[in-house]
Amino acid sequence: MVWYALIMTEPEEKIIIFRAFDTVVEANLALTKLDAHDIPCFLTDENLTNLYPIRNAIFPGVRLHIFERDYDQVKSILEENQSEEDSSSMRIA
DSSP: OOOOOOOOOSOOOOEEEEEEESSHHHHHHHHHHHHHTTOOEEEEOHHHHHHOOSOOSSOOOEEEEEEGGGHHHHHHHHHHHHHHHHHHHHHHO
16 A cells, blocks of 8 residues: 655745734734734734833834735725724814
8 A cells, every 4th residue: 555645735825024013902903903804914022012112123013914915905904994093083083
């Protein structure tokens, strides 16, 4: 009996940093919006941002990672939500 191994031939998908946020709250809001659209993503450096609240080259903030293929969709979703937030805050003021 001969056994053959199934080899995955799909290329690895590249993960990129879409944006760095100043606060954990902002980053988690973006993560939640993307989760609602079934876009896979994750955050890094959440704890560092809580310890070192000043962003600089060493501590860039909370980073949102996405697949490169989702870049245009993520940009559209987060910009759309940002413009809605801006217009609602203008109405309150």
